[in-house]
Amino acid sequence: MIDKSREYWHGDCADDIDEFLKEYTEVTDIDIKSVVCHACGSDVLSLRIDCNEEAIQVKCPACGEKKIILDCEEVWEDARPRLSKCAVCKTSKEHNVKVGFIRRENGDAKWVYIGSRCTNCGVLASYLDWKITYGPTDEIEKNI
Secondary structure, three states: OOEOOOOOOEOOOOOHHHHHHHHHHOOOOOEEEEEOOOOOOOOOEEEEEEOOOOEEEEEOOOOOOEEEOOOOHHHHOOOOOEEOOOOOOOOOOOEEEEEEEEEOOOOOEEEEEEEEEEOOOOEEEEEEEEEOOOOOOHHHHHOO
């Protein structure tokens, strides 16, 4: 359940990211998918983000597996990613992460939103989003 009474919204669990992204984007039919570690299945991840290059990499603190997600591999070489700490508690580097896709009429993604929840304090955020100007988008959607 989301607590909206504070300056920043807080969630109890990873599923609260769904409601947050729907309200944040003002799109109720946004297609939301969880990001989990492919090696061990953990849904607790650290994020390295470059907002200028619209690039994100996730790393599993449990097993160390790293993955550049979506279409970010194309710009990763030029990226200068930074480890994301929670903007509220300022200490946590671990998040639950989900990707929200806003779709075109043909089903391809036209916009991507990265939603997260700090596993320490529960703050909900969207650190990164970008428009997709090409199609088809099947391959990037598989790369979560």
